[in-house]
Amino acid sequence: MVTIKDVAAKAGVNPSTVSRVLKDNASISQKTKEKVRGAMAELGYVPNVAAQMLASGLTYNIGVVFPPLLTPDRLSEPFFMQILTTITNEAKEQGFTVSIATGMTKDELEEQVKLMHLQKRVDGFIILYSDGKDLVRQYLMEQKTPFVIVGASDGFEREITYIDNDNQLMGKMALEYLYEKGHRAIQFITDDLDSEISEERYVGYVRGAGKLDLVSHPAQLFDSNDPVVLEELIDSIKENQTTGLIVIGDTVSVRLMQFLSFYQLNVPHDISIITFNNSTFSKLIHPYLTTFDINVNNLGRTSVRRLLQIIRTPKMVFSEKIIVPFLLKERESVRDLKKK
Known part of the structure; x- marks a missing residue:
């Protein structure tokens, strides 16, 4: 079985550095993190999640909350599948897994999120919609549970992190x-x-x-x-x-x-x-x-990184609006009326 010491020797760092990389410690440079993670991948190292959970108190799982499925077409939106794929891949890179919360109504969705929280199945949530009267957001704020919102800022800007386009x-x-x-x-x-x-x-x-x-x-x-x-x-x-x-x-x-x-x-x-x-x-x-x-991949990666930052530093208050850049793709659906 590959150990932390094996990874450290392969990467040319101390075992303590490998441990800090596993925790995504901010004191470790990005270059060192990439080198250590490369060594892990090459050696096939798999972290002892049970031991990590006992030591940190974390589940190493995050919840992704979809909007209420008020219409049957909602989940067919490519946006949700694309951002979920990005979130899952980024979470995996950080040593986390992903659970999904869905519901046909706002009440059903709230119950699902409550259950995930009360059973301590996740460390925090990424909410894929913005609603000023959202019951899920209200519950998570009351419980002081880490979460970020992918969507337009709509209240509590000094307490919530929003990731969105302009x-x-x-x-x-x-x-x-x-x-x-x-x-x-x-x-x-x-x-x-x-x-x-x-x-x-x-x-x-x-x-x-x-x-x-x-x-x-x-x-x-x-x-x-x-x-x-x-x-x-x-x-x-x-x-x-x-x-x-x-x-x-x-x-x-x-x-x-x-x-x-x-x-x-x-x-x-x-x-x-x-x-x-x-x-x-x-x-x-x-x-x-x-x-x-709208750069969905950037939205997904940023949401995971900001949520994990909040989870790992619970004593700090994070509230910001992160604007992800966009790009216009000119194709065939607009006619230039100036050209005869």
Whole structure:
């Protein structure tokens, strides 16, 4: 069996250094950590988790909380699978495992998180949504349990760490991009009017429209299961002679394109779409979507690293808003009206 001493000899460091690397001690340089972890991988070293748990009091497991599954399509969003994969891989690199909390309703989700906490199955949580009235967040704050939120900041900014993109800036840039392509009648489409991310991006759209002296419209709901909502949407597009749509995400955009085609509205010839996430759906069918890459892998890695920092230094208070950069991917779904 490979021991810490074997790893230390291979890496050319002291056994105590290996122990500190296993605990991700901040006193050890990143270069040394990489060298020690490389030696572990080469020798096939597996830490004695039971001994570590006894010594540290940690479970070496973190909980990932998905949003309430209010709609059957929610888990099909590529964002959640991609960020979960990144979180799992990063946790593994740090010697942690991952457990998932899901629920069909807010109450079910709260009960699941409570159970995981009371049974001491996790050391902390990563919440993959932001909601100012969230019961899970409220419970974890009351219990002083470590957690971070991947999503827009919404209260308690001095007590909670948020990891997110600048969604207002993205909404503003989306409108400016359409404007540069000659579009003047532009609307904002979402599948959830109460979503924090949707609200942030809509605010950016409104501010951008104001600066460019364009008319901004109320956010339009797209719900493929509600005929009344769909009729209101198509009426609004026709009434306002809309040529450009800012759509909340790739999956919604794909469904919206199918809906528009039913009314003989072609993307991008008749109407242009710019969207967000740069998921696998963005290049699923033609036209490929012009979309913002929100850097999901960076969001996932950062959330794990910040959570473990909170877990390992319980006496310190961490509260910050970490902004992850984004990138616009120009593809086929926006027509340049300036070109004849």
